[in-house]
Amino acid sequence: MTSMTAGITPAGEGEGGVVWNILGQTYRPVAHSESCFAFDTLFPDGTFVPPHIHASQDEFIRVLEGRFDLVLDGQPAQAKAGDLIRMPKGIMHGIFNKSGAPVRALFWVSPAKGLYSLFTRIHNVADPGEVVRIASEYEVEFLPPPG
Numbered sequence: 001m002t003s004m005t006a007g008i009t010p011a012g013e014g015e016g017g018v019v020w021n022i023l024g025q026t027y028r029p030v031a032h033s034e035s036c037f038a039f040d041t042l043f044p045d046g047t048f049v050p051p052h053i054h055a056s057q058d059e060f061i062r063v064l065e066g067r068f069d070l071v072l073d074g075q076p077a078q079a080k081a082g083d084l085i086r087m088p089k090g091i092m093h094g095i096f097n098k099s100g101a102p103v104r105a106l107f108w109v110s111p112a113k114g115l116y117s118l119f120t121r122i123h124n125v126a127d128p129g130e131v132v133r134i135a136s137e138y139e140v141e142f143l144p145p146p147g
Contacts, residue, residue: 020123037112043097051094061085066103
């Protein structure tokens with residue numbers, strides 16, 4: 001794991017020029033250390049992260065543009081630009097863009113654990129089943145669809 005150094009990551013760029021395509025969403029890492037990992041995201045309309053649980057990480061999202069529909073601990077919710085979403089470790093959550101427009105957001109998790117490595121591995125993996133299988137190696141548990 002790299003240690004964080006002082007500096008500025010210009011707007012629209014990922015740390016070290018890194019950009020990941022995760023099932024049609026764009027993720028750009030902006031900070032990475034043992035204690036936290038932050039990444040800018042762009043969710044095109046119709047994309048989502050299915051319900052899942054981080055057993056050992058707290059996760060936060062600041063919505064920058066647009067609106068997310070969410071499932072937080074089994075309950076529906078919405079978050080719009082400016083809102084902060086808090087998802088403590090062990091809480092089931094799913095993130096959906098059903099807004100008809102792209103959504104930009106800043107995500108961060110603490111501690112970082114292996115999430116940076118996970119995103120590196122699933123970059124450009126087109127099969128959602130394979131993404132779920134790989135994620136299970138990083139303490140991210142995707143839940144089966146309801147019904």
